[in-house]
Amino acid sequence: MIVERVDDVAATAMSDVFDSVFALIDDWRAAVGHALVERNGVVTAAEIDHITGQLVVPRLSHHKALIIGGGFVAARGFLADTDWHLAWWLGSGNTFRAEPDNPIPRRLQAEEDPTSDTFRDYTALEWWRVPAATMARHITGPYVDYLCTDEYTLTLTMPVSFRGAMVGVVGADLFVSDVERALLPALRSIGAPATLINASRRIVVSTDPHRPTGTILREHVGTAELACGDTGLLLVVD
Amino acid sequence: MPTPHRPATAARAAVFAPLAGGGRAELVAQRLTDAIELGLLSHGEKLPSEADMARQFGVATVTAREALEALRSRGLVETRRGRDGGSFVTSGAQARSGIAARVEALSRVEIRDMAAYYSAIATMAAELAADRATADDVAHLRELVTATDIESDASSRRGEAAFRLEIAALSQSARLVAEELRLQAEFAPLLWLSLKEQPHRDLSRESHLAVVAAIEEFDGGLARQLTARHIMHSVEWLLEAKG
Numbered sequence: 001m002i003v004e005r006v007d008d009v010a011a012t013a014m015s016d017v018f019d020s021v022f023a024l025i026d027d028w029r030a031a032v033g034h035a036l037v038e039r040n041g042v043v044t045a046a047e048i049d050h051i052t053g054q055l056v057v058p059r060l061s062h063h064k065a066l067i068i069g070g071g072f073v074a075a076r077g078f079l080a081d082t083d084w085h086l087a088w089w090l091g092s093g094n095t096f097r098a099e100p101d102n103p104i105p106r107r108l109q110a111e112e113d114p115t116s117d118t119f120r121d122y123t124a125l126e127w128w129r130v131p132a133a134t135m136a137r138h139i140t141g142p143y144v145d146y147l148c149t150d151e152y153t154l155t156l157t158m159p160v161s162f163r164g165a166m167v168g169v170v171g172a173d174l175f176v177s178d179v180e181r182a183l184l185p186a187l188r189s190i191g192a193p194a195t196l197i198n199a200s201r202r203i204v205v206s207t208d209p210h211r212p213t214g215t216i217l218r219e220h221v222g223t224a225e226l227a228c229g230d231t232g233l234l235l236v237v238d
Numbered sequence: 239m240p241t242p243h244r245p246a247t248a249a250r251a252a253v254f255a256p257l258a259g260g261g262r263a264e265l266v267a268q269r270l271t272d273a274i275e276l277g278l279l280s281h282g283e284k285l286p287s288e289a290d291m292a293r294q295f296g297v298a299t300v301t302a303r304e305a306l307e308a309l310r311s312r313g314l315v316e317t318r319r320g321r322d323g324g325s326f327v328t329s330g331a332q333a334r335s336g337i338a339a340r341v342e343a344l345s346r347v348e349i350r351d352m353a354a355y356y357s358a359i360a361t362m363a364a365e366l367a368a369d370r371a372t373a374d375d376v377a378h379l380r381e382l383v384t385a386t387d388i389e390s391d392a393s394s395r396r397g398e399a400a401f402r403l404e405i406a407a408l409s410q411s412a413r414l415v416a417e418e419l420r421l422q423a424e425f426a427p428l429l430w431l432s433l434k435e436q437p438h439r440d441l442s443r444e445s446h447l448a449v450v451a452a453i454e455e456f457d458g459g460l461a462r463q464l465t466a467r468h469i470m471h472s473v474e475w476l477l478e479a480k481g
Contacts, residue, residue, distance in 0.1 A: 109290070144407045144415045146251065152412045200372045214410025215370050 006190055007226060007237045013186035014196055015229030017179070021066060021156055021172055022137055022231075028055045028170045029160050032072055036162045044081045048072060049107060052087040060091030060105040066182060067091065068149065069108070070172035072160065073122060078167045084112045086122070090149075131159040131169055139232055142176045142204060142214055152176040152214070154204070176213060180205045193238040196228070204233065251403070251419065253278055254286070254294040262297045266305035271336055272427040274314050274327055277392030278399075285315065285325040337427055341480050344428075349480075352425050353473040357466055359417050360402060364449060364465040367408035368458035375408055376454045383446045388439040398430050401446050405465075408453070432475040441471065 035051050036043060043051075052071045059065055071088035079085050088108040111119045122128050130138040137158040145153040157171035187194045187207050195206035201217045211217065222236035253273045273279045285306075286294060292302040306325055309315045317325045341349075371379070382404055386397030399422055406418035432438040445468040452460040 109293075142410065144410060144412050146403065146407060146415045146419065150412060150416060152410070200374070202370075202372070216372060 007192075007194070007224060007235065010186045010190050010194065011226040011228045011235045014183060014233060014235055015231050017066075017182050018139065018156065018231045018233070019229060021174065022158065024059065024067070025070070025137075025156060025158055025170050025172055028052070028070070028072070029158060031055055032160055032168075032170060033162060036167070041162055042080050045074075045079050045085045045087070048074065048079060048085065048087045053089060053107070056089045057105050060089060065091070066174050066178050067172040068175055068178075070170075071108075072168050072170050073128065074168045075166055076123060082112060084114065084119075084122075086110045086112070127155045127157045127171060128169055131157050132166055135159050135161075135166070136230075139198060141198070142202060145173070149173060149175075154179060176204070180213070190237055195222070195236045197234050197236060199232040201234075208238070250278070253423065254291070262295075263301045263304035263308065266291075266295055266297060266302060267308040269423055270305065270309055271312070271314060274309075275336055276395050276427055278395060279327050280392065281327055283327045285327065287324065337431065341428060341431070341476065344480075346477055346480070349428070349473065349476060353429065353469060356421050356425055356429060357469045359414060359421060360405070360469060361462040361465045363402075363406040363409040363411070363414045363418065364453075364461040365458040366411065366414075367405050368453045368456055368461045370410050371408045371453050373454075376450060379404055379408070379453070380447070380450050383443065383450060386443070388443045389436075391434050391439075394433045394439045394442060395426075395430055397446075398433065398442060399426060405449070428476060429469070429472055431479065432472045435475075438472070438475065442468070 032048075032051060032055075035047075039047070056070045059067060060069070069088060069090045071086065073088065074082075074085045077083050086108055088110070089105050090108055091105045113119055114121075123132070125140075127138065127140040130140070137156065139154060139156055141154040142152055145151060145155075152175065154174045154176060155171055156174070157169045159166050160168045160170055183196060183205050184207070187196065187205065190207075193206070193208040193211075195208060195211050195217065196204045197217050198204055203211055203213050203215055203217055205213055217236065222238050224235075224237045226235045226237070227233075228235055253269060270279065270285070279285070285291065288299050288302045288306065291306075292299040295302065306315065306317070309325075310317060314328060315325045316328050317323070379401075382400055383397070386400075387393040388397075402422065403415070403418055406415045409415075433442060445464055449461050449464050449468075452458075452464060
């Protein structure tokens with residue numbers, strides 16, 4: 001019998017939290033892919049809003065769900081009637097610029113006219129750029145999302161392919177404070193100071209009060225650094 | 239979801255940040271008037287619809303409508319009907335004396351007090367950013383600084399707003415970002431009035447690059463000191479101009 005070490009168990013617990021969100025996003029990816037096949041690859045912005053709305057909105061209404069927003073973001077020129085489009089839905093936990101009488105969940109209103117002053121080319125961003133380059137899933141953040149949630153956020157994305165070409169990403173936003181609540185019990189179970197860092201070595205959560213979330217763990221301090229599945233996250237144990 | 243920090247985007251984010259407190263139609267009108275006067279919203283630019291504006295400011299649609307009416311009556315926007323209709327910025331010329339009048343109305347001690355509060359937020363953000371920025375963040379920040387056209391008054395204001403907001407974001411504190419946005423909306427039109435003069439635009443560029451270098455060296459103390467000094471210079475210019 002193989003006796004697993006307690007920090008290995010914790011590393012698995014870390015990846016489990018993210019894997020469950022990625023599993024959900026992967027379902028969305030498959031459903032979007034299926035809809036594309038049905039429509040022979042010709043989809044309008046309104047259609048993709050409808051499709052993603054049906055997938056994402058029920059998940060956002062679930063009060064125990066970790067995700068606070070999510071959807072599909074189209075590759076430039078892929079949709080039939082617009083070059084740029086975000087079919088991104090915001091949940092009831094995300095009150096960013098919400099009015100009391102606004103329907104919740106609601107779709108993110110992003111500027112999609114490239115001639116506008118406020119237009120943003122999202123393909124230059126980490127949550128697009130990295131999955132596009134690696135064709136694999138990616139965790140962006142923690143970061144302060146001041147144009148979408150006004151909160152400290154993690155964004156999980158994975159690429160969507162159709163007939164061999166990347167046509168967009170599916171993804172979800174999580175609040176870092178919710179992620180911290182979900183991860184702390186497993187981190188504490190290690191019994192030594194434990195810190196979860198992202199691929200840029202930015203701290204996601206730590207049991208060590210001297211290591212604030214958001215700071216960079218610049219040196220290799222721990223006795224062990226364990227990969228948390230293939231999330232790109234590292235568990236550092238002192 | 240994360241979005242790139244184009245100066246114009248950041249400046250607009252500040253302009254349309256949610257409002258707190260009473261007299262809201264007046265506050266909306268004031269903020270838009272400042273933005274038009276400073277060129278953050280330029281001649282011919284289309285404003286969001288009443289409904290969108292209401293959502294962005296976090297006010298009722300009727301409040302946004304009231305604010306737009308006030309701007310129309312001051313000749314700052316005009317509303318066109320039809321398919322390409324909407325409210326458009328007409329000119330900053332009529333509002334030109336508005337900020338000067340506000341500076342005149344404020345006492346020196348009030349201006350100093352605002353500056354102390356703003357400096358507390360901005361310098362802490364700079365200090366934390368030095369501890370928390372990655373090499374990628376530093377490269378991005380430097381790009382943001384050099385993308386600003388310091389020959390232009392409006393571009394320099396947008397650049398100033400975007401730089402401050404990006405530093406706040408690098409602090410990794412959602413509250414500092416929210417406070418930076420709120421103070422920009424309230425105080426930036428006065429604080430950065432000095433940017434209408436070329437030597438101050440040059441000084442701003444120099445100071446931003448020095449702050450970026452300090453952050454790159456993880457020198458939070460220096461980033462804080464440089465930020466405080468830059469804000470103080472601008473405030474002293476404002477007090478001098480006030481006479």
